Amino acid sequence: MILDLGDDAAEYGRQALRAFEAAGGDLLVQQAEAKPAERESLVGPALAGLGAWDLDVRDADELEAAAALCRSAGYWALPYPVAERLARPADLDVDGLLVVADNRPAGTVAGLESRWAAITLDGRRSTVTGQGAAGPAFVAELELSALGDAGTGDLALGLTLPCWTLLGMLDRAIALTTAHVTLRKQFGQTLSSFQGVQFQLTDAEVERSGVDILAKYALWSIATGRPEAVDDALALRLAAIEAAEVVFRVCHQLHGAVGFCDETTLSWLSRYSQPLRRLPLGLSATRTQLTRIAGRRGLTGLYA
Incomplete structure (x- = not known):
């Protein structure tokens, strides 16, 4: 078991980051909120240019590329359900x-x-x-x-790929906050020099990096056809929601009041992370669901 994306998938993710930035970057979600009916036209050309809808997530290598694409979409809070489109069932005529x-x-x-x-x-x-x-x-x-x-196989994909989108949002939230505390000064020194700030950022990064590993494991579980794939995907979702609670709390605290203003990218990230964290179930209900399906036999692998 190799818990790293392949070189091709990683490069695809980097190309997606650049393509979304060129298409408008942080402005895309603001434009889409003003005119929701234009979401497709705002992001569709960039996704088509990347060949996003040609990916076959039932192939292990292309599944990795799809995960990298979802992560890049989350990084820019792309106003489009990329993960949900990629998880489309193979046996139904749907998008x-x-x-x-x-x-x-x-x-x-x-x-x-x-x-x-x-x-x-x-x-x-x-x-x-x-x-x-x-x-x-x-x-x-x-x-x-x-x-x-x-369609339990569809369920594992449908749970896992949106977690990669949320992971991309956590990547960006920590990157933005690190840059903020490095530039912002208080009492004659940068915020990043205070030990309390360092501890908070470390806590957030531990949560984010943990989701990173668990997301790769759940992807491997699906690609290898493990019977526990749905359990692994649900456990990943629980870990991702818990991490998002910590990461966004820390990032908002370190940004201060400005972190809740639309002038900051963190505010948009936080707002558009909410559906990923609350749908189909929030933290408590997700924990209850995981306990119900895996409580007697327990989890395997990294989750054991």
Whole structure:
């Protein structure tokens, strides 16, 4: 087991970072919030240029490339459900897959005309037949039509790839905060020179790096067809939500009040991380779900 992305996938991720920056970078999410119906036209050309929709996530190498793409999308808070598009089922004529809760299913699909499938954490699949009014961060409630079949392999992908998007957001949040405390001065010295600040940043980085390793492990679990892939994906999601709580709390604290203002990129990152952290389930409900499905036999591998 090698817990590193291949060279080709890593390079693909770097190319994606540059492509999203050239397409508008941090301005993309601001423009999309002002005009949600234009999300597709804002980011579509960059994704098409990268060949994003040609990736076959059932192939191990291309799955790594898809994960790297999701991470790059998260870094720029790309206003588009890239991970959900990449996780599309192979046996359904749809554009993407949304993992949803049993009650009030929702997804970040407001303003998009794509065809979607949905899957619950029990593996029950549906097609999305309609959506309600748009809420914050492009979230809309969904109307579903049950298919009456199961797709546990789809579930593992649908849980894992959005965690790579969230990981990219954590990468950026820490990078922004490190730059902030290095430049900002207080009492005649930079904030980064204070031991308390160093401790807080270290705590955040430990959480982020832990998710990094667990995300690669869950990806390997899917690629090798492990029967525990769904358990591993759900455990990754739990770890990613917990890490996001720590990372964004630390980053907001170290930015101070300005970190909650739209003039700072951190504010946009934090806002658009919320659907990834709350859908289909939040922290407590995700923990309960993992306990329910793996509580008797426990987890294996890195999660044991």
